[in-house]
Amino acid sequence: MPLYNFGQTVSLVFFTDNWKPTSYYDRIKENATLGTHTLVLLDIKVKEQSEENLARGRKIYEPPRYMSIPTAVAQLIETEEIRNEGVLNPDTTLAIALSRVGGGPEERIVSGTLRELLNHPAEAYGQPLHSLVIIGKRLHHLEVDYAEEFAINRESWRSTARDIYKCALDPPSDKNH
Incomplete structure (x- = not known):
């Protein structure tokens, strides 16, 4: 993903029973307004x-x-339920989960909607440290093609990018899957 397509970086802290900060949501919303990834x-x-x-x-x-x-x-979805501003729709917000990025054997990349990522087996994400990229609407078709290789559901990934993100896509190639 080109760095020019990234907005502000946010940190997500562990929620507790009596402390659920949502201030990071404002940065994600600003990035979403600009169409940039977070x-x-x-x-x-x-x-x-x-x-x-x-x-x-x-x-x-x-x-x-x-x-x-x-x-x-789960915390992002809970924050959306609290804020209710439509920025992080679990079924239509694309994201890419990353762990141990650097090209080594423990590297993991998994892409999907927030709901798909939530429901995916935890062990598929590999060992910590983890991070997440929330995809912005200025999504480029090459980004879609690349992340599709790591998608939980490739058809869902492409259709969401095309229909929700309005990304102009070439027809899927005949890649051996």
């Missing part, structure tokens, strides 16, 4: 103390936690 960096918790240990001054740390793609997508 890189979503997923939370990591390393060397964190529990509230109780912190309050009591105990230097006991929680085990490391890394936000997964299913957790991130």
